[in-house]
Amino acid sequence: MRTGCCHFRLAGHTPVLTLGEALYAAQGVRASGRKALKPHPDGACPLLGRDGRCTIYKHRPFGCRTHFCAEAGGMYPRKHVADLIQRLEALDERLGGSGSRPLEAAVSDALAKM
Numbered sequence: 001m002r003t004g005c006c007h008f009r010l011a012g013h014t015p016v017l018t019l020g021e022a023l024y025a026a027q028g029v030r031a032s033g034r035k036a037l038k039p040h041p042d043g044a045c046p047l048l049g050r051d052g053r054c055t056i057y058k059h060r061p062f063g064c065r066t067h068f069c070a071e072a073g074g075m076y077p078r079k080h081v082a083d084l085i086q087r088l089e090a091l092d093e094r095l096g097g098s099g100s101r102p103l104e105a106a107v108s109d110a111l112a113k114m
């Protein structure tokens with residue numbers, strides 16, 4: 001796994017999550033034994049481990065899997081992932097979400113609801 005894009009301060013961007021993604025990521029956080037997110041000392045994703053690996057790899061958001069990061073194999077052309085994005089947006093609506101939100105706020109709120 002290449003984690004350059006997980007260093008938000010350096011990368012200059014943060015992934016955004018729909019509610020379904022946030023709830024799934026929160027499950028990953030809980031599964032790792034944590035109840036809340038702690039800021040990363042380097043301004044990186046709070047889910048990036050000290051070993052440089054994603055601590056919720058199996059639960060990571062869609063953007064981390066596809067088009068968020070060129071180093072990780074993206075940007076995927078939108079037409080290749082449009083169907084998946086629409087499905088996530090439809091799920092967000094069904095769950096009562098309010099659209100995509102920055103990772104830290106989205107996952108923290110999802111953890112608070114668990």
Ligand code: SF4
Nearest residue numbers: 006045047048054064
């Ligand atoms: S959730 Fe994981 S893969 Fe995505 S930015 Fe955070 S550490 Fe990186």
